Amino acid sequence: VIDGCPSGVELDLDAVQMDLNRRKPGQSKIVTQRKESDEFQVLSGFFEGKTIGTPLTFFIPNTDQKSKDYGHIADKFRPSHADYTYHAKYGTRDYRGGGRSSARETAARVIAGAVAKQILAKEGIEFKACVSQVGDIRLAGNYFNWDWSAVENNPVRCADEDMAQVMEDLIAKIKKEGDTIGGVVTGVITGVPAGLGEPVFDRLDAELAKAMLSINASKGFEYGSGFKGVHMLGSEHNDAFEMQEGKVRTRTNNSGGIQGGISNGEDIFFNVAFKPVATIMRDQDSVDENGQHVTVSGKGRHDPCVVPRAVPIVEAMSAITVLDMWLKWKAYR
C-alpha cells in the first residue's frame, strides 16, 4: 500500500514489473533458484491509466510457497537470522521463510520505488545503483568513471564488465563451498534540486541512512567522502563553490551532494554495506525455543551473495526517500 502518491500520474506498469524482475529470485546462476513469479495485481488507486491520489495498493500472491520447506527449522533459531529476535519481541512468529523478516518483503519496496522513480523522472531526478564490491573485490575509481551501461548486462550488476566476471567467479566458488559472502552497493541520485532535506533530525543524509539500514542484511552507510573522509584534512575535503552557467556549483563533491543535511544540487552518492547471507549450506550450532542446543542444517534455495538482487532495492529506497523529501520541499515553495 503506497499512501500519499500524487494524483494524475500516468504509470508505466511494465516498468514496475521490470524492476520487480531485477529483484526476484532465479534470474541467474549466482542467485537463489527459488521460483517466485512476483507478478502483481493493482487493487486500488489506479483508474483509467492514472493514479487518482488515493492509496495505491499492489498485491503479489505467493505462488511458490512450500510450507514443508520450513518444517526442519520451525522451532530452531537460525544463526544471524531474525528468528530469535522476533520470538523475543512477539512471543510467537511465523517460521515460514522468516515470515515478515523475509527479504521477500522488499518486493513491496521495489514496487513503491518504481512508482516514485516514475514520478521523479518527470522532475529530472534519476536513480541508479550497482554492485561496487563483493568480498575483497572492489571496483576502483569513482562512480562517475564507471561503466553504468554494463550494470544490467551482467548477473552481478557491477558497473564494469571485467570486474563483474571476477566477482561472478568468486560468488560461484563460494556457492560451491556452501558459503556466502558480503558486498557493497553504490547508489547515485542525479538531478535533485538544492533545498531538499529538513534541518536537525530529518536531514536528507539521515533519512537515506535510515532507509538503507532498513534493508535486510545491510550493516553500514556512508555518503560522499564517507569513512574515507576521516583521513582527510579540511583543506583537501572542503568543496570550493564556483559559478557555472549561472548556477552555484561545487568544484569537488566530497559533500556527496548534501551539506548541513540539505541537498546542494550536486550528485548524491553513497555506499551501503551488506553482510554475507546468513543461510549457509553447512551445519551450525544453535538453540531452539526450548533452550536446547541443536544443529541447524542448511537446506532450501538461498543466495550466496545478496548484493546483485539488492541493487533495485537500494534504488527503490532512495527514490522513496527523495520523493518524501521532495513533497515536503514542494509544500514550502
Place this chain on the structure above:
Amino acid sequence: VIDGCPSGVELDLDAVQMDLNRRKPGQSKIVTQRKESDEFQVLSGFFEGKTIGTPLTFFIPNTDQKSKDYGHIADKFRPSHADYTYHAKYGTRDYRGGGRSSARETAARVIAGAVAKQILAKEGIEFKACVSQVGDIRLAGNYFNWDWSAVENNPVRCADEDMAQVMEDLIAKIKKEGDTIGGVVTGVITGVPAGLGEPVFDRLDAELAKAMLSINASKGFEYGSGFKGVHMLGSEHNDAFEMQEGKVRTRTNNSGGIQGGISNGEDIFFNVAFKPVATIMRDQDSVDENGQHVTVSGKGRHDPCVVPRAVPIVEAMSAITVLDMWLKWKAYR
C-alpha cells in the same frame, strides 16, 4: 523541549550539566576557544525534584554571542558549510555562526540525552562512546578490550592513554597549520533487552543510523561487523546461538546486538565517521549570494577536530533513540 518524558523521574540536574560541559567549547587546547557557558535553566516539566510527565523545557541563554564576529561572512557561502543549502532552501538565513545549522544546536541534544540516560540507567541500560580514530590514527582491537576508564582523562576522549597522546599531538600539529582533520566515534550500548526495534522500516539499526547521520559533520555509520563484514564469509560472520545461564546468547557478536532490526540482548556497538571541520584558517574560493566569486578567509574560534566534543553527542543520540524504542516496546508488553 523534551516531549514524552515519563513522569515521576528524579532527575540529577548536575549530571545533565556535566554532560553539557563535555560538549562545550573551551575545555582543552585542542578544541575551539569560544566561551559558551552552556548553563541551563529548566522552564517546565520539573517540579519538586521530579519530572511531571509534561514537556521538559531547558533553556540555554547564549552568553558569548558576538554578532560582529560574523560580519565578514554575512553574504558569503563558506565551503562545505550549510550556508548555501540553507540559502537555497529558505531564501534567507541567519548568518550568525551558521544560525540553526550551527553545532551549538547539539547542546539541546546533549540535555535530552542526559535525561534519557538517567531514565534508562534505572532499567540497566548504559551508554558510552569514545574517539577511536583521528585521521589515520586508529585504535586497534575491539571495544571490549579498550580502556574505557581513560576516556574522560584525556582531552581527545580516546579509550587508550597512549593513543590519546598520539592523537592529541596530531590534532595540535594540524591546528597549528590552520587545518582540520576527521575522526571516528565508537558508541557502545549495554543492557538493552531483546526485542527493541520495529520490523521493516523503523529498525533499531535504521533509527540509530538516522540519529547518527543527523549529527553535524557525520558522514557514515556502521554497526557490528559494519563495512568489514563485507569481506567475511557467512560461516565466519554468523553468530552461533548458545545457552548461557539460562539465557539465549550469541557466541560472537558480528551482529552488533541487532538481528532483523531488533535487539538480541547482546552489546550494541557502532562507529560514526566525522569529516574534517569545514572552517579552516586559510583562504578559500567561494561565491556570495549575488553569484560573485569571493575569497572566504578563516577567522574566529573553531575546532581543529570535532570528535572529542562529538562523544557526548553520540551518547546522547543513542540514548534518545533507545528510549523511544524502549517506550514502544513497553507499550506492547
Place this chain on the structure above:
Amino acid sequence: VIDGCPSGVELDLDAVQMDLNRRKPGQSKIVTQRKESDEFQVLSGFFEGKTIGTPLTFFIPNTDQKSKDYGHIADKFRPSHADYTYHAKYGTRDYRGGGRSSARETAARVIAGAVAKQILAKEGIEFKACVSQVGDIRLAGNYFNWDWSAVENNPVRCADEDMAQVMEDLIAKIKKEGDTIGGVVTGVITGVPAGLGEPVFDRLDAELAKAMLSINASKGFEYGSGFKGVHMLGSEHNDAFEMQEGKVRTRTNNSGGIQGGISNGEDIFFNVAFKPVATIMRDQDSVDENGQHVTVSGKGRHDPCVVPRAVPIVEAMSAITVLDMWLKWKAYR
C-alpha cells in the same frame, strides 16, 4: 492493513465477521438493498490462531461491483457528495460508487475495530453504540436508562423497542418518498482506566472527535453534557468527587468520563450527528466536469437513513481510538 496490533492475541474471526454483517447493506428493508457479501480473507499477521505482531491485513473482494450502475453520473457532481471536492483535489476521480469516498471504505474500519475490541475486552474495556435519534424522534432519558439489549433486535438499532418501531416507520415513509433523513448515534465506552489521553492537543476527547468526524456523513460530536452543558451553571455541571469502594469516583458524570482531556475512570459517552444521506431518488440541479448545468437523477440502491449501519462504525472508531491511547498509556506505566 492494521499496523501496531499486539502479538499473541487469539482472534475470534467469527466475531469480526459478525460486526461486518452489522455494517453491510441488505440487512433489512430500511437499508440499501445492494448486495455486498463483505466476506474477508486474512492476508497477513495471523498465524496458528494468533496475531504475530506484524501488520494484520484483511482483504474484502468486491463481489457485487456493477460499473454500469455508475455510467449516468460519471462526469456529474452529485450534490452533497464528495464528487466535486475529489475532482478539485485530485484532478481526476474514480466515479464508481464514489470511489474512495464511498462509505464502503468503512468496512475496513469495522474490521480494525472488531480486532481492537477483542484486545481491549481482555482489559475490561467494552464498547457499545445505538441509534438515539432519527429526524425529530429522539430517545428520552440517559444512556444508562436505555434498554441496550434491544439494540440488535430491531433494524434501526435503537435501544428501545417501541421507539425503534416509530423510527422504523418514519424511515420507511421517507424511503417511499424517495427522500432521506438524518440521525444521531450514541456511543458508550465502559471500563477505561483513569489516565488515558495526552494533554494539550492529543486529548482523548479530541481524538474521539476526530475519529467520529472522520466517518462519512457525520456533522457533529459532543461528549458528556455536550451542547446541553452550555445552558448549565457551574454549580450544576461540576461533578463532585467522592470515594466509592476505595476508588475516586464522581457523583455525577457531566464530564462524560474525560477531564482535562484524560479519562477519569467513569463511563465515556458521546453523540455523533449524521446528516441525511445525499443520494435521493429525485432529480437535482447540478453541474458536470465541463461546467455545464445538468440534472442528476437518483438511481441505484441507497440508504434512506445512514444511522442503523453507522452503529458498528461508531463502535469501531471508538475502539481504535481507545486502543491507540491505551498503548501510549501503557508505554509510560
Place this chain on the structure above:
Amino acid sequence: VIDGCPSGVELDLDAVQMDLNRRKPGQSKIVTQRKESDEFQVLSGFFEGKTIGTPLTFFIPNTDQKSKDYGHIADKFRPSHADYTYHAKYGTRDYRGGGRSSARETAARVIAGAVAKQILAKEGIEFKACVSQVGDIRLAGNYFNWDWSAVENNPVRCADEDMAQVMEDLIAKIKKEGDTIGGVVTGVITGVPAGLGEPVFDRLDAELAKAMLSINASKGFEYGSGFKGVHMLGSEHNDAFEMQEGKVRTRTNNSGGIQGGISNGEDIFFNVAFKPVATIMRDQDSVDENGQHVTVSGKGRHDPCVVPRAVPIVEAMSAITVLDMWLKWKAYR
C-alpha cells in the same frame, strides 16, 4: 515553539500581541481579574523582520505567578478540573494554577494562530469567530447576517451589540452569585480553496473537530448544518451545484464548506460548545490525594464565563489547522 513555519514571511509582531491581548485576563469586568501581561519575546526563527524557516520560538515569562494562591488546593482534587486525571496519569502534578492543564497554555496557541493567520492572509484565507450563545441566550439567524464589526466592541465578543448587552448582564449576574455559565463560539473561515483535507481519517472537518475539542472546557463541535442537520430531509439538506462567474459553487451551504472531508471553496463555519467554568466561588464536596473527603472552597481570580476569551483561541486553532492542511495541499500541486 512553532515548527514548520514557511521562511521569508514578514511577521507583524504587533498583530500577534494584539491577539494575545484579546485572550489575556483582566480585559473587562466579566473576565477574571488576574493580571498576566502576556508579553512575549522571540527566541528563534525570526531574523531581520522575517521568518527564516527554522522553528519560531516565543517565550512568555509568567510575571504574576503567586504560588501562595494555590496552597489551599495543593492536595485536593477540584471538581471538574484536571487535578485528579493528571494525578492518575502522572502520579504527580504541578498544582499551581492547574500546571499544564491551565488554560494559560492557550496563550501559546494564540501566538501560533496569529502567525498562521498572517501567512494565510496572503493567500486570501481569513478567520473570524464570535460568541453566539451564553447560557440560554442565543444569537438568532445565520453567521452571514450577523454584525461582525461589533465583535471587538463589546466585552462578550458577540456579533450583535444588543445581544451582547443581554449576555453581559447575564454573566455579571452569575458572577455575583459566585457561579459560572457555558457558551458557544462560532467560527468562520473564508477564502479556503477547494481541495484542502485528506480522505478517510485526516479530513478537514475531523482535524477541525480535534483542534476545537483540544481547547480547554470545550464539549462539542458541529459544522455546517451540524446537529440541526439530523432533523432535515436529504432533499432539503443537499446543496445544489451551480456555476457562478465560471466557478463551481453551491446554492446553499449546509455542507459548511466541506464535502467528503475536503473543502469545496464555500465558507467553512462551525460551532464549539463550552461548559461552565469549573472554578466557582462556592464550597464543593471533593476528595484529596489521600482519599479523604474534603471541601474545596472557591478562591482566587477566575472567569464567570470562558467564551469571550475563547474567541481568539478558536480563531487560532482554525488557522493552525488550515495552515497544516494547506501545506499538505500545496505539496501535491
